[in-house]
Amino acid sequence: MTAVRALVTGATGGIGRAICLALVEQARRDGADIRIAAAASRPGPALDALVAELTAAGAAATGVCGDLTDPDSCAALVAQAGEFCGGLTLLVSNAGASGPGRLADLSVEQWDATFALNVRATWLLARAARPLLAGGGSVVAIASMSGLHPHPGYGAYSPAKAALTMLCRQLAQEWADMGIRVNTVCPGMIRTPLTEAVYRDESVKAQREVLVPLARIGRAEDVAAAVAYLASAGASYVTGQNLVVDGGVADHMLALIPGRPQKAAAT
Template sequence: MKRFTRHTVLITGGTSGMGLATARRLLDEGAHVAITGRDEGRLAQAAVELDAGESLLTVRADAADLADLDVLMRRVETWRGSLDVVFANAGTGVFKPSADITEADFDHSTDVNFKGVFFTVQKALPLLRDGGAIVLNASWTLHRGLPVASVYSATKAAVHNLARTLGSDLAPRGIRVNSVSPGYIDTDMYRGAHPDPEADARNAAQVPLGAVGRADQVAAAVAFLASGDASYITGQDLVIDGGLVGSVPHH
């Protein structure tokens, strides 16, 4: 399928994990894709991996820095003139007991996961065509308590709330806004939070489908929500978790 031919897509945090997998998926479906990251070296490596030539734009930008976002939007406008899809994917995680969370942890988490998502969308709106689509990356933890994820989960709950409120706010322009809530997905952030080699087995045991998920499985869901196949869906959260939130594993 080439559902995104002649479409221009912006993906923040596109140098690894779900962002990179989504970039690959949408490039394969015909899109021109701009990806961001905070590290020039990782951006360069992502460009090599994607090997998309003039269909790919890489921009060094911190999603929590509004000046960086202004530069990003100018680069995208110069490159393609407008946007059809935004995947606000950039995020960070601090996983500690609540008693150990510092003010710096709190500020960094909210700056990237909430402030960054909101202003990515706000600053993209002048470029986003009527009838376009926005997908926000939330988390399964907004649906189920996790003891070391108090601030992280709260920021992701805010992200989904944005999907609902922005879905209403932007409906007059025909712009759909939805979120995805990935479960345990094998990414760099996941590995950082679960360095124990036994973690995969323990986590998979909580999942009815019996496995930790892959980034390309999330990318497929993002592609669906961003495409015309989801033309009557807005303000929703699509949980991609192998049943982690809603079902009890069969043991």
């Protein structure tokens, strides 16, 4: 039974909310005390509702706010979270945004903003949290399958998520001697407010599902379960890893090449 002291960014988003709830549920099962600082870009009813939901579920919870593209905000969020929680055992760097755009057309400002949110914020949050996490804490960042495979139209997002994965591998090596583990979770196609507009179109949803070996679009809870595992004592020997949660879709490309043997007939 170990106390959980967590800062979760992007907490009011689809995946962030599910992560907060999964951490509270895991703590309940483990009989562990849990305190969570749920971070959003700004105050509002969504953050208030999440804090109330986490409190009702048994956590001590607070909302903290700041723009993660601002370096000073990253340090301030960690300081507020550390103060509320009485230390930190876990940083979940989940906030992110895709910002579509082709490389031929992207402005330098768009490129920099995408990297500031999806990569630099994780480095700055983790660096600020490092003294608090020392001696058994961990960091989990949310990458993307777009960081594993080029994704035309996501000219800055794909490189940013690829950089995030390497950043976390790098941190894992540099901070292992302090007892800090650092891992990423790499979602595939997940239905959240970020992607809801796409899945409201039933025909697009069906076309996407066909591409997934496990035959469904992912849920925020699928990603949250992977985060909860990496944050748990069960992953205490796991660091520098990228856990892909995509129903098999990213590895499925070669199966789509025409003229090759298809699945063996069922016996």
